[in-house]
Amino acid sequence: MIEIRDLTKAYGERRAVDGLSFRVAAGRVTGFLGPNGAGKSTTLRTVLGLDRPTAGEALIDGLPYQRLAEPLRRVGALLDAQAVHGGRTAAGHLRWIAASHRLPARRIDEVLALVGLTDAADRRIRTFSLGMRQRLGIAAALLGDPAALLLDEPVNGLDAEGIRWIRTLLRRLADEGRAVLVSSHLMAEMAQTADHLVVIGRGRLLADTSTAAFLTEHGRRRTRVRAVDPAALAALLAETHPAAAPLGDGGYDVPDADPGELGALAASRRVALVELSVTHDSLEEAFMRMTADTVEYRTVTA
Numbered sequence: 258m259i260e261i262r263d264l265t266k267a268y269g270e271r272r273a274v275d276g277l278s279f280r281v282a283a284g285r286v287t288g289f290l291g292p293n294g295a296g297k298s299t300t301l302r303t304v305l306g307l308d309r310p311t312a313g314e315a316l317i318d319g320l321p322y323q324r325l326a327e328p329l330r331r332v333g334a335l336l337d338a339q340a341v342h343g344g345r346t347a348a349g350h351l352r353w354i355a356a357s358h359r360l361p362a363r364r365i366d367e368v369l370a371l372v373g374l375t376d377a378a379d380r381r382i383r384t385f386s387l388g389m390r391q392r393l394g395i396a397a398a399l400l401g402d403p404a405a406l407l408l409d410e411p412v413n414g415l416d417a418e419g420i421r422w423i424r425t426l427l428r429r430l431a432d433e434g435r436a437v438l439v440s441s442h443l444m445a446e447m448a449q450t451a452d453h454l455v456v457i458g459r460g461r462l463l464a465d466t467s468t469a470a471f472l473t474e475h476g477r478r479r480t481r482v483r484a485v486d487p488a489a490l491a492a493l494l495a496e497t498h499p500a501a502a503p504l505g506d507g508g509y510d511v512p513d514a515d516p517g518e519l520g521a522l523a524a525s526r527r528v529a530l531v532e533l534s535v536t537h538d539s540l541e542e543a544f545m546r547m548t549a550d551t552v553e554y555r556t557v558t559a
């Protein structure tokens with residue numbers, strides 16, 4: 258289990274991580290989300306002993322990374338898939354890591370098979386696509402068969418098949434009882450992959466909750482409505498639901514409306530409907546609403 262306790266990391270005056278506490282529980286995929294500059298990478302680097310906390314601590318099975326006897330057997334990590342020696346072969350790269358931890362050589366073939374790189378084992382890494390490098394990085398993270406995994410943007414560079422593959426892999430790793438923490442800015446992907454979300458902004462915890470609860474709490478319910486006579490519907494909504502937005506097909510998206518009340522209202526005004534359905538915000542929309550105030554670099558529309 259990974260535990261972050263009151264973690265603060267300051268660079269000069271600036272706090273990249275500011276009093277952050279959360280746990281990454283075993284047996285589930287935890288999505289680690291936050292706008293650019295929120296402090297995700299700094300947090301992961303601190304867990305892995307690559308950054309020293311200014312205050313607080315990051316523990317793996319109760320110990321800081323530096324005090325783990327065989328860290329690769331406790332925690333596997335993928336931080337930057339590009340940070341590998343291009344002149345090495347895939348198997349050579351893994352052999353080098355395995356040797357540093359006295360891991361058995363057969364484990365190299367196992368992890369290469371697990372990530373679908375068996376046929377590329379003897380190819381030089383410089384010839385690898387970004388997607389293949391991501392797979393190799395995941396293979397390296399799994400070498401020590403660790404109980405916890407930290408993956409920074411693991412789907413970066415993967416195609417649709419690769420993204421599906423990693424989703425299935427993360428699920429399986431969690432089902433095997435591992436603690437899996439995965440950062441990503443691909444919200445649709447996170448919504449499908451993560452059971453639990455930890456959301457940070459400006460180095461602080463904004464949410465630590467199940468994906469379903471996050472969507473219920475921060476996502477809005479919307480009602481989609483379309484009428485036989487679009488002009489009549491437009492007039493009605495202008496009067497009763499000014500926040501309604503036209504969808505371009507004659508229909509309207511009405512935030513926070515009760516579909517029953519809207520249907521009854523349309524009937525009472527003799528506006529015949531052809532569509533009345535409920536949708537919910539996507540994780541991306543819910544996330545944008547929640548983090549709107551904490552975005553460090555915002556695109557300003559003139």
Ligand SMILES: Nc1ncnc2c1ncn2[C@@H]1O[C@H](COP(=O)(O)OP(=O)(O)OP(=O)(O)O)[C@@H](O)[C@H]1O
Nearest residue numbers: 268272273274291292293294295296297298299300
């Ligand atoms: N070595 C450093 N020296 C100074 N400031 C740093 C350093 N590393 C990170 N920061 C600052 O700390 C803050 C958090 O950065 P961090 O990379 O952890 O964010 P992030 O959530 O991973 O963002 P992104 O999604 O863009 O990767 C940023 O403001 C960043 O500029």
